[in-house]
Amino acid sequence: MPEKNSMGIKIVTGVAVIFCVLMLAEGSAYAELIVGYAPDADEIKLVDTEVDKDMPAGFPDDQVVYNGITFNLYYLDLQNNTNVGFDNDASTGPKAQARFKETLQYVASVINETGTLDVVVNESQTDGSGFLAAAGTYFSNTPGFQMGSTMSRLKNDIKPFNGYEEVYLTVDFGWNWYLDKGTPGFSQPDFLTVLLHEMTHSLGLISLCSNTGDSVVAPNVYSMWDKEVVRRTGMFNLFVGTPPEFTGALFDLTGQNLAFAGSEAFLRYGHGLAPGVYAPSTWQSGSSISHWDTGNIIGGAVMEHLVVTGTTRREWSPVDIGALVDLGYTNIDPMEVEGEGAEEGEGAEEGEGAEEGEGAEEGEGAEEGEGAEEGEGAEEGEGVEEGEGIEEGEGVEEGEGAVIEGEGAEEEGEGAVEGEGEGEGNNDGCMCNKESYQKFEIEKILDDIFMFLLMTVVLAAWRRKS
Ligand SMILES: [Zn+2]
Numbered sequence: 339m340p341e342k343n344s345m346g347i348k349i350v351t352g353v354a355v356i357f358c359v360l361m362l363a364e365g366s367a368y369a370e371l372i373v374g375y376a377p378d379a380d381e382i383k384l385v386d387t388e389v390d391k392d393m394p395a396g397f398p399d400d401q402v403v404y405n406g407i408t409f410n411l412y413y414l415d416l417q418n419n420t421n422v423g424f425d426n427d428a429s430t431g432p433k434a435q436a437r438f439k440e441t442l443q444y445v446a447s448v449i450n451e452t453g454t455l456d457v458v459v460n461e462s463q464t465d466g467s468g469f470l471a472a473a474g475t476y477f478s479n480t481p482g483f484q485m486g487s488t489m490s491r492l493k494n495d496i497k498p499f500n501g502y503e504e505v506y507l508t509v510d511f512g513w514n515w516y517l518d519k520g521t522p523g524f525s526q527p528d529f530l531t532v533l534l535h536e537m538t539h540s541l542g543l544i545s546l547c548s549n550t551g552d553s554v555v556a557p558n559v560y561s562m563w564d565k566e567v568v569r570r571t572g573m574f575n576l577f578v579g580t581p582p583e584f585t586g587a588l589f590d591l592t593g594q595n596l597a598f599a600g601s602e603a604f605l606r607y608g609h610g611l612a613p614g615v616y617a618p619s620t621w622q623s624g625s626s627i628s629h630w631d632t633g634n635i636i637g638g639a640v641m642e643h644l645v646v647t648g649t650t651r652r653e654w655s656p657v658d659i660g661a662l663v664d665l666g667y668t669n670i671d672p673m674e675v676e677g678e679g680a681e682e683g684e685g686a687e688e689g690e691g692a693e694e695g696e697g698a699e700e701g702e703g704a705e706e707g708e709g710a711e712e713g714e715g716a717e718e719g720e721g722v723e724e725g726e727g728i729e730e731g732e733g734v735e736e737g738e739g740a741v742i743e744g745e746g747a748e749e750e751g752e753g754a755v756e757g758e759g760e761g762e763g764n765n766d767g768c769m770c771n772k773e774s775y776q777k778f779e780i781e782k783i784l785d786d787i788f789m790f791l792l793m794t795v796v797l798a799a800w801r802r803k804s
Contacts, residue, residue: 373555374506375546376474377539380624382554383474385502392502393456400435404443406452407492411438412503414461423462423511433517434509434529440519441533445541448654449662450669451492456503466512470527470645473507473536477546481558481581483565485666489542493666505540507533524648531651535640538658542665543641545627547577549591551584558582562665563598567615567627570597591626592619598630600664606656606673609636613657616643630657 374383385392394417398410413435415425424434438459475486476499484490487498488505498504509532516522517529546553546561553559558581567576569590576586576596590596597612607613614631616622622643629643639655654662656673663670 373479373559374474374476374502375544375554376472376506376508377544377624377628378469378536379472379474379508381472381474383476385476392506393458398456400439402439402442402446404446405450407442407446407449408454409442409446410454410456412456412458414459418461420461422464423509424459425462428511430511430515430517434511437517437519437529438533441530441537444534444653445537448659448670449492449541449667450671451667453492453495454497455488455491455505456497457505457507458503460506460508463508463510464512466510469510470513471507471509471532471536473505473540475504475506475540475542475544476502477555477559477561479556479559481556483560483562483577483582485562486540486542486544488540489562489666505537507536507540509533522648522650527645527647528650528652531640531649532645534652534654535645538641538654538662539628541662541667543628543658543661547584547591547627549621549623549626551576551586551588551591563628563661566598566600566603566661566664568597568599568612569593570595570612570614573597573599573612575599591617592621593617594619594631596627596631598661598664600661602663602673603657603660606660606663607636608656613639613661 374385375381376383394412394414399413399416400411402409402411413424414420415423415428415431419425419427421427423430424438425431428434442457475488477484477486478498485493487502490496490498491504514523514526515529516526519530522528542561543563544561545564545567546555546559547564547567548554560577560582564577565575565582568574569576569586574586576584576590578585594617596615596617598615599612604612614634615627616629616631617626625643630639630641632642632644635642635655635657637655637657638651640651640653640658641661645651659670660673
């Protein structure tokens with residue numbers, strides 16, 4: 339994957355942005371066509387199944403068996419002795435492999451599917467430019483709304499494309515990764531967080547829409563995610579029909595007015611509106627439409643297009659999970675109905691309050707420690723990390739000048755909002771409980787966030803002066 343093209347997940351001080359670029363593999367006539375697509379690299383892989391075989395021959399290098407799913411892992415770093423990335427000889431190898439296993443275990447534990455997936459981890463990049471990581475899956479050229487080969491194999495128990503893995507992943511180890519399970523440094527992207535983001539694309543949270551509305555894969559081939567993408571005004575579907583066609587307008591693609599209409603995403607998001615889909619005013623290949631509307635998802639989510647360094651999001655938020663159910667992962671545990679939810683929700687918030695260490699809130703932190711009975715101990719761990727969301731807020735400002743890729747202004751704006759998202763990350767605690775909030779809870783949280791942001795701004799201004 340050429341890095342000059344790449345824009346996967348980008349980093350600025352404190353901010354990493356997921357972007358993408360198009361890259362067409364060579365090839366001309368394809369009798370039977372399958373196409374791999376990896377959003378964050380915006381990499382399109384055209385392959386002729388009669389000629390190419392993508393999967394390495396022989397046994398996998400490793401296997402993860404967890405909650406009904408067997409992941410066969412092929413590490414090309416190992417097979418080709420690259421001495422970087424996931425290679426056992428690389429300083430990063432053991433931890434990188436361990437984190438990837440944990441990511442797969444987490445995925446298996448939530449989606450509750452049974453079956454096998456072949457996973458190819460490509461030779462790692464080391465240039466530290468362009469995307470942080472990118473993963474994809476394969477589609478055929480048969481018109482329709484497709485699941486992608488990863489989901490297809492899990493749901494149908496049949497390998498969709500012989501000789502081809504279902505999941506492929508590339509990581510650029512040139513970045514300053516945080517490869518452990520604690521709290522990443524301020525300038526470090528969190529490996530677990532990014533791997534989960536990438537795996538989620540491969541599971542099917544992926545748009546095949548190009549900047550013209552046509553499919554990047556083949557005519558009239560769109561994803562299950564695309565099927566639910568609507569213009570918020572009127573909840574007008576952008577892709578409709580048999581076979582599906584782009585029925586939206588070009589302005590929809592860059593109009594910042596898209597949403598995801600899936601009912602589970604709506605319910606689990608729990609804020610009384612359809613979660614927004616990323617459609618920035620400048621089309622971002624591989625990023626637009628394949629993500630949530632970064633900065634406008636209350637509580638944040640794994641599938642926003644931004645990854646903020648120094649923070650973690652190692653579990654799906656309710657809206658991510660809702661979308662997965664809408665895509666077809668219907669064995670995911672049903673949403674719990676209210677009850678303890680509220681309490682836990684609070685527990686979570688405070689947990690963060692504490693970590694943020696910003697004075698007043700900590701007091702609460704203490705209480706929450708207790709509120710946390712519900713096994714929120716774990717979440718709180720996360721709370722800590724989110725606490726750093728604060729810094730991100732600041733990070734954003736610092737990074738502003740430095741935003742690498744176009745859209746500087748906008749990104750920053752969003753980055754800032756993300757800061758909020760992180761602040762709200764409290765919701766994470768709840769996400770795990772799959773609770774939807776009651777309105778007063780939301781308002782309370784929003785108030786807290788507002789106060790917190792206000793304090794942050796004041797503090798930042800004061801620091802600058804002094
Ligand atoms: Zn992405």
